[in-house]
Amino acid sequence: MAEIELRSVVKKYGALTVVHDFNLKIEDGEFVVFLGPSGCGKSTTLRMIAGLEDISGGTVRIGNRDVTHLEPKDRNIAMVFQNYALYPHKTIYENMAFGLRLAKLPKQEIEKRVAEAAKMLDLQELLGRKPKQLSGGQMQRVALGRALVRNPDVFLLDEPLSNLDAKLRVRMREEIAALHQRIGTSMIYVTHDQVEAMTMADRIVIMKGGVVQQVGAPLRVYDKPANVFVASFIGSPEMNLFEGRVGGSDAVVQEMRIPLGRNPRLTDGVEITVGFRPEHVQVGEGDLKFTVNLVEQLGVQTLCSGTCNGLFMRIMIERRDDLKKGDVLSFAIPEGKLHLFDKSTGSRIDQADK
Amino acid sequence: MPKSTVKKFLLSLVGLAIVVYSAFPIYWMVVSSVRPPESLLSEVSLIPSVFTLEYYRNLLELTDYPKHFANSVIVAGSTVVITMILAVMIAYAVARYRVRGKKAIVVAMLYAYMFPPLLVAIPLYALFIKIGLGDSLISLVAAHLTLTLPLGVWFLWGFFRNLPFQIEEAAMVDGCTRLGAFIRVVLPLSVPGLITVAVFSFLLSWTDYTFAVIMISSDVNKTIPVGLASMIGSFDLRWGEVMAGSTLIAAPLLIVFTFLSKYFIQGLGAGAVKG
Numbered sequence A: 001m002a003e004i005e006l007r008s009v010v011k012k013y014g015a016l017t018v019v020h021d022f023n024l025k026i027e028d029g030e031f032v033v034f035l036g037p038s039g040c041g042k043s044t045t046l047r048m049i050a051g052l053e054d055i056s057g058g059t060v061r062i063g064n065r066d067v068t069h070l071e072p073k074d075r076n077i078a079m080v081f082q083n084y085a086l087y088p089h090k091t092i093y094e095n096m097a098f099g100l101r102l103a104k105l106p107k108q109e110i111e112k113r114v115a116e117a118a119k120m121l122d123l124q125e126l127l128g129r130k131p132k133q134l135s136g137g138q139m140q141r142v143a144l145g146r147a148l149v150r151n152p153d154v155f156l157l158d159e160p161l162s163n164l165d166a167k168l169r170v171r172m173r174e175e176i177a178a179l180h181q182r183i184g185t186s187m188i189y190v191t192h193d194q195v196e197a198m199t200m201a202d203r204i205v206i207m208k209g210g211v212v213q214q215v216g217a218p219l220r221v222y223d224k225p226a227n228v229f230v231a232s233f234i235g236s237p238e239m240n241l242f243e244g245r246v247g248g249s250d251a252v253v254q255e256m257r258i259p260l261g262r263n264p265r266l267t268d269g270v271e272i273t274v275g276f277r278p279e280h281v282q283v284g285e286g287d288l289k290f291t292v293n294l295v296e297q298l299g300v301q302t303l304c305s306g307t308c309n310g311l312f313m314r315i316m317i318e319r320r321d322d323l324k325k326g327d328v329l330s331f332a333i334p335e336g337k338l339h340l341f342d343k344s345t346g347s348r349i350d351q352a353d354k
Numbered sequence B: 001m002p003k004s005t006v007k008k009f010l011l012s013l014v015g016l017a018i019v020v021y022s023a024f025p026i027y028w029m030v031v032s033s034v035r036p037p038e039s040l041l042s043e044v045s046l047i048p049s050v051f052t053l054e055y056y057r058n059l060l061e062l063t064d065y066p067k068h069f070a071n072s073v074i075v076a077g078s079t080v081v082i083t084m085i086l087a088v089m090i091a092y093a094v095a096r097y098r099v100r101g102k103k104a105i106v107v108a109m110l111y112a113y114m115f116p117p118l119l120v121a122i123p124l125y126a127l128f129i130k131i132g133l134g135d136s137l138i139s140l141v142a143a144h145l146t147l148t149l150p151l152g153v154w155f156l157w158g159f160f161r162n163l164p165f166q167i168e169e170a171a172m173v174d175g176c177t178r179l180g181a182f183i184r185v186v187l188p189l190s191v192p193g194l195i196t197v198a199v200f201s202f203l204l205s206w207t208d209y210t211f212a213v214i215m216i217s218s219d220v221n222k223t224i225p226v227g228l229a230s231m232i233g234s235f236d237l238r239w240g241e242v243m244a245g246s247t248l249i250a251a252p253l254l255i256v257f258t259f260l261s262k263y264f265i266q267g268l269g270a271g272a273v274k275g
C-alpha cells in the first residue's frame, strides 16, 4: 500500500509530446480512473508509472521511493492488460504463481496465495487449464488474480474490460469495485468509457491530447465540468452545447434565449458557450419550445431529439408513452443547471455559488 | 455412401497416390542398397530375395565416406547453431525495436535468399581464397549462412511479430528483466518456429551440393553429397555403394522429421498464416 505521486511527468516521442506536464497525487487506497478519448495518452501515462515506457521528464514516486528510473520489476506494481496477456504456455496456476516464483517465495506461501486469489475470484476449478481453454471473462479474472497474488503497492489496469461483451462488462465492473473495497490497494484504471469511470472511480482524471483537463470526484466532474471538452465527454446522453453571447440577462443563441438566472453578471455581448444536460430540462414550464423529431424509449425515461428555434438538442424526461414526431413541448432549464464556458478558451465561467 | 464419405475416400486416394509417387524412389534407394550385386540391376521385386550389407561395409571401410559424413555433420551442425543464434537475435531486434530501416533489412535479406546460389558462391569463393580460408569447412559454413540466415530471420521475424508484446511486459511487471522475459516467455512460445528454422537450416546445409562443390576442392574436406557425386564420376560406377551412401544421407533427415514433424508443421502454419 502506498501513495503515488506524479510530478510534471512528460512523455515525448522525438519532437512529439504525447503527455504534457502531468501532475497527480493518488492517496493510499484510492481508485483513480484515467478517462479520455482514444490517443489522449492514458495508456502512455499508465505505462510510465509501470516503468514500461521511459519518462522524458518529471518524476514518479510510489510510496516514499522515487521510481522514475527503476525497472518495472523493481516497482512493486501489478498490471492488468487489455488483452489479458496471460502466458499461453503455462497453466492458470502457473500464470498466477509465476511472479511469486520469480520473487523466490517459499512453496507453501505460493500455494496459499494462489489458493486465496483463486477462491476470491472463483477460479478454483480452472487452475489446471491453459489460457486457451477459458472464456474472456475467466481470462480477465485470471489476469486480476495474477495481479492480486503479488500484493503490489498499486494495481494498474489498462482497459481491462474492453474485450468483454456488455453484460459481462457490467458484472466484472462490479467485481473489480468489490475487489478494490476488499483489498484496499490503490488502483489506477484506464478507460475511454465514461460510464465505467463514473461508476468505479473515487476520482477521475480526464485527459485530452496529452493534457489533463480536470481531476475530480465523478459527481463533481459531472456537476461542474471544467471546460467544454469535459462537459461533452462526461454524461450520457451528451450535454447540449451552443455557442452564443450574453444578451442582457439571457444567453442568446441565434433565436433562442435562455435565461441566465442567478448566474454572475456578465458583460453584454460576451461570447460564451452554453450547455445543459438533457436530463436536467423541466418540461411543462418556461418559454422555450421543443419540437420532437425522434423518440427513444429507454424504459424509465424517454429520450427525445428535436429542435428548439431550429437548434438541434436532446432532452430526457420521465417516461411518456404519448410523444410522437412533431409534438411541441415547452421547457425550462432550472437554476444552476446551466453551464457557461468562455467561447474562446472553452473553460468554465465560474459561478458565484462555487 | 453419403457424399462426404465419398469425398473423403477420393481425397485419401489422391493423397496416397502422391505419397507413393514421391516415396517410391526413396524406397527403391533403400532396397537397392541391400541387394547383392548380382541382382542389383536385374531384380524387379519390391522386396529383395537376398539381403546384403556389403555396400555399407565397403562404403565405411574402403572409402572416405566416414570422413565426409563427419564433415557434413560439422558443417550442418555449425550452420544450424550459428543460424539459430544470429537469426533469433536479429529477428527479435527487428520485430521489437524501432530499428531504422527495418523493412529494408528484411527485404534485403529475402532478396539475398532469392539470388541463385551459384552467383553468390563464386565471388564468395574468391573472397575466401583471398583471406586464406579457401577449401575449408568454415568457408562452407559461411556460404550456407547466406541461405539459412535470411530465411531464419524472415521466418522468426514473422513469428516474433505475432507474439503479443504485452506478454513480455506482463513478465517484466511480474519480476523479469527484459532478457529474462525473453528467455522465460518468448523462447518457450517460439519453440515451433525455432524448430522449423533449425530443421530448414539443417536441410539446406546437409543436402547442399552447389556451394560444397565450389568451395571445397580437397578430398578430406568434402561433404557427403559431393563425396558421393565424385564416386559416380569415377571410372567404375558402383551403384550399390552410391545407394547405400544416399540412404545414409537421408537417414538423419528421416529421423529429424519423425521426431519434430509436429512442431515443424505447427511452425510452418504459424509462419504461413501470419508471417
Ligand SMILES: Nc1ncnc2c1ncn2[C@@H]1O[C@H](COP(=O)(O)OP(=O)(O)OP(=O)(O)O)[C@@H](O)[C@H]1O
Pocket: A013, A016, A018, A036, A037, A038, A039, A040, A041, A042, A043, A044, A045, A192
Ligand atoms: N511509439 C510511439 N511513437 C510515437 N507516438 C506514439 C507511440 N506510442 C504512442 N504514441 C502516440 O501517443 C499518443 C498516446 O497514446 P496512448 O496509447 O497513450 O493513447 P490512449 O489514450 O491509451 O488511447 P487508446 O484509448 O486508444 O488506448 C497517441 O497519439 C499515439 O499515437
Ligand SMILES: [Mg+2]
Pocket: A042, A043, A044, A158
Ligand atoms: Mg490505451
